[in-house]
Amino acid sequence: xxxxxxxxxxxxxxxxxxxxxxxxxxxxxxxxxxxxxxxxxxxxxxxxxxxxxxxxxxxxxxxxxxxxxxxxxxxxxxxxxxxxxxxxxxxxxxxxxxxxxxxxxxxxxxxxxxxxxxxxxxxxxxxxxxxxxxxxxxxxxxxxxxxxxxxxxxxxxxxxxxxxxxxxxxxxxxxxxxxxxxxxxxxxxxxxxxxxxxxxxxxxxxxxxxxxxxxxxxxxxxxxxxxxxxxxxxxxxxxxxxxxxxxxxxxxxxxxxxxxxxxxxxxxxxxxxxxxxxxxxxxxxxxxxxxxxxxxxxxxxxxxxxxxxxxxxxxxxxxxxxxxxxxxxxxxxxxxxxxxxxxxxxxxxxxxxxxxxxxxxxxxxxxxxxxxxxxxxxxxxxxxxxxxxxxxxxxxxxxxxxxxx
Ligand SMILES: [Fe+2]
Ligand SMILES: [Fe+2]
Numbered sequence: 001x002x003x004x005x006x007x008x009x010x011x012x013x014x015x016x017x018x019x020x021x022x023x024x025x026x027x028x029x030x031x032x033x034x035x036x037x038x039x040x041x042x043x044x045x046x047x048x049x050x051x052x053x054x055x056x057x058x059x060x061x062x063x064x065x066x067x068x069x070x071x072x073x074x075x076x077x078x079x080x081x082x083x084x085x086x087x088x089x090x091x092x093x094x095x096x097x098x099x100x101x102x103x104x105x106x107x108x109x110x111x112x113x114x115x116x117x118x119x120x121x122x123x124x125x126x127x128x129x130x131x132x133x134x135x136x137x138x139x140x141x142x143x144x145x146x147x148x149x150x151x152x153x154x155x156x157x158x159x160x161x162x163x164x165x166x167x168x169x170x171x172x173x174x175x176x177x178x179x180x181x182x183x184x185x186x187x188x189x190x191x192x193x194x195x196x197x198x199x200x201x202x203x204x205x206x207x208x209x210x211x212x213x214x215x216x217x218x219x220x221x222x223x224x225x226x227x228x229x230x231x232x233x234x235x236x237x238x239x240x241x242x243x244x245x246x247x248x249x250x251x252x253x254x255x256x257x258x259x260x261x262x263x264x265x266x267x268x269x270x271x272x273x274x275x276x277x278x279x280x281x282x283x284x285x286x287x288x289x290x291x292x293x294x295x296x297x298x299x300x301x302x303x304x305x306x307x308x309x310x311x312x313x314x315x316x317x318x319x320x321x322x323x324x325x326x327x328x329x330x331x332x333x334x335x336x337x338x339x340x341x342x343x344x345x346x347x348x349x350x351x352x353x354x355x356x357x358x359x360x361x362x363x364x365x366x367x368x369x370x371x372x373x374x375x376x377x378x379x380x381x382x383x384x385x386x387x388x389x390x391x392x393x394x395x396x397x398x399x400x401x402x403x404x405x
Pocket of ligand 1: 268333
């Protein structure tokens with residue numbers, strides 16, 4: 001926000017906070033765009049200063065150049081002439097410029113450099129431990145909560161009644177609360193408030209609600225990862241961003257259930273969480289390697305460990321008996337064209353790349369992985385659809401993060 005004198009106001013500026021007259025009378029609400037009529041009225045009532053949203057137009061040429069250089073560094077691996085990449089670059093540039101206008105300082109490049117990781121100890125030293133043995137170690141040690149498997153059963157059972165779903169989900173208070181927050185958010189946009197799981201099942205659909213419940217109960221499994229290993233807040237923010245974008249992109253195709261894409265997006269990097277748990281030293285090394293050499297994180301994992309997070313998610317999701325269609329979206333999000341039926345993983349692939357572009361303005365640390373042109377072509381959409389997806393994401397992200405954490 002920025003404080004402007006009355007003579008500095010121009011048409012189109014947006015009010016950053018509610019405006020009151022000197023006698024306390026409310027004048028205008030935050031968020032309105034100032035027109036000629038508003039400015040005239042403000043002059044008449046004698047308001048001296050008003051708080052408007054910071055404008056990118058106020059940034060100096062030099063700052064804009066710095067922003068462009070900063071953003072460009074993240075696009076080293078994508079084809080600069082490929083239309084969706086040009087669109088993603090524009091999106092990242094706009095969001096970063098807005099963040100700077102709002103007072104965000106461009107991070108110093110030194111912030112992307114090494115920190116001390118010597119104290120960390122891996123359960124498996126480099127060269128030992130294949131994805132399979134690592135996952136086996138994890139799944140033998142701790143099991144999923146019972147509720148996950150009960151929902152899994154319902155998902156498999158075509159004849160499960162809405163009542164039964166409501167009954168099973170209803171036994172877990174925290175899961176029910178999260179689901180209700182989600183279905184009451186603008187994500188669904190139902191006009192009336194939904195106050196029970198059975199009502200949610202009726203409105204969202206039995207399969208759809210069970211899919212959401214399954215994904216959310218899986219997330220709970222990771223709630224105890226120590227924060228010193230990884231910034232869990234950024235991890236889940238990236239995952240939720242990918243989930244929202246994947247859901248919106250799935251909506252551009254016919255016949256796809258958006259809930260499945262939200263959940264696949266939410267869990268797409270789940271293999272990384274097992275890496276952080278089992279190989280904290282090597283995964284931190286991979287993160288630092290990616291930052292220092294400006295290479296995508298997935299490439300750094302392969303260089304440091306010899307495998308990447310989707311190699312881990314394959315045996316992991318299999319042992320959880322995660323629904324196959326969802327698992328494929330997760331497991332192939334970095335190489336969708338290697339999957340025989342690539343449209344679904346391709347949607348997660350595009351959503352993930354776009355999530356990385358969006359995160360540049362939030363202090364994201366990693367360069368974008370390359371966007372597979374064949375995967376993009378499969379979606380058959382115009383690059384401007386990316387802009388629309390991001391607009392939708394901006395409306396929903398804070399509400400959905402609040403619903404989950
Ligand atoms: Fe990934
Ligand atoms: Fe990702």
